[in-house]
Amino acid sequence: xxxxxxxxxxxxxxxxxxxxxxxxxxxxxxxxxxxxxxxxxxxxxxxxxxxxxxxxxxxxxxxxxxxxxxxxxxxxxxxxxxxxxxxxxxxxxxxxxxxxxxxxxxxxx
Amino acid sequence: xxxxxxxxxxxxxxxxxxxxxxxxxxxxxxxxxxxxxxxxxxxxxxxxxxxxxxxxxxxxxxxxxxxxxxxxxxxxxxxxxxxxxxxxxxxxxxxxxxxxxxxxxxxxxxxx
Numbered sequence: 001x002x003x004x005x006x007x008x009x010x011x012x013x014x015x016x017x018x019x020x021x022x023x024x025x026x027x028x029x030x031x032x033x034x035x036x037x038x039x040x041x042x043x044x045x046x047x048x049x050x051x052x053x054x055x056x057x058x059x060x061x062x063x064x065x066x067x068x069x070x071x072x073x074x075x076x077x078x079x080x081x082x083x084x085x086x087x088x089x090x091x092x093x094x095x096x097x098x099x100x101x102x103x104x105x106x107x108x109x
Numbered sequence: 110x111x112x113x114x115x116x117x118x119x120x121x122x123x124x125x126x127x128x129x130x131x132x133x134x135x136x137x138x139x140x141x142x143x144x145x146x147x148x149x150x151x152x153x154x155x156x157x158x159x160x161x162x163x164x165x166x167x168x169x170x171x172x173x174x175x176x177x178x179x180x181x182x183x184x185x186x187x188x189x190x191x192x193x194x195x196x197x198x199x200x201x202x203x204x205x206x207x208x209x210x211x212x213x214x215x216x217x218x219x220x221x
Contacts, residue, residue, distance in 0.1 A: 030206060043152075043199060043212035086152070095140055095159060095206050096167070099152040 003027050006087050006100035014108055019074040021103045023087030032070050033097065034061050035086040043086070046072075077107045112136045115200050115213035122220055128187040130216050132200030134180075138211075140203040141183040143167075143175065145196040146215075152199065158183055190220040 005024045013019055023032070031050040037043045047054050047061040049070070054061050058077075063070040074081055087100040113134045122128050132141060143155040144167075154167030156175040164175050172194060174186045187194055200213040 033210065035210075035212075042214040043201075045209045045211065048209045088152075090206055095203070096142075096154055096157060097152075097210070101151045 002101070003091075003098045004087055004089055004100040006085075006103050008103060009101065010104045010106075012106045012108065013077055015078060017077050017107075019077050019081070019105065019107075021072045021085050021087075021105070023070045023072070023100055025068050025070075025087075025089045025098075027089060027091065027098070029065075029068075029089045031090065032063055033088040034070075034072050035088060037084045037086065037102070039083070041083075046085075074105075079107045079109050081105060082107050113200060113202050113211050113213045115198075115216050117216060118214065119217045120219070122190050122218070124191060124220055125189050128190050128218065128220075130185045130198055130200075130218070132183045132185070132202075132213055134183075134202045136202060136204075136211070137180060138202040138204050139180075140205065141177065142201040142203075142210075143173075143183065143185045144199045144201065145169065145194075146199060147196050155185065155198075187218075190218075192220050194218065195220045 003026050007022045031048050033048050034046040049063050058075045060073040084102040084104050086102045088097040116131045142157040144152045146152050153169045155173050158164045158177040176184045198216045201210045203210045
């Protein structure tokens, strides 16, 4: 069983739709990371959060430590949001990340 | 000023040859990592470093070695490249467990 599970694996939506990507994890963590990777591109860190909610522009990340679950939301989605979104958690006590498989998001105009 | 650079960006090499990938940072971060990314597997840790000359293995370390002789450089060596090592390799840096990660742009390695 993977320590980090993301859903859905693939998501296609129309421009303007509200997007939700989910991440569940099985280990105790101090923080959770959301990353973004555009096709053929590098990996960019979007958020690191340990509780509550963080917002950056149209992106919102939430985490529920008790339920071991995090969500990434995109409001008013745009084709440039098309990318793979990856959730990652540190292995407790170690300075190493475990990654989810990623969610491939496609926003059509 | 990317803060972290990988070289080369692309490389094609023959089976059995040694290959070294370089990760260079200007952030003076303590932790450096090498990952590989393959379809169906996501990102997997190869090796990481927690200081000069301090390194440890990740989950897919077989066939790879690393060295960190100074803070800013972390080298990944494939002693004898195999086709199964064809992949995209990412370097990452971090100040510590309570901080975020910065990733390099990746190195696409093809072993023929």
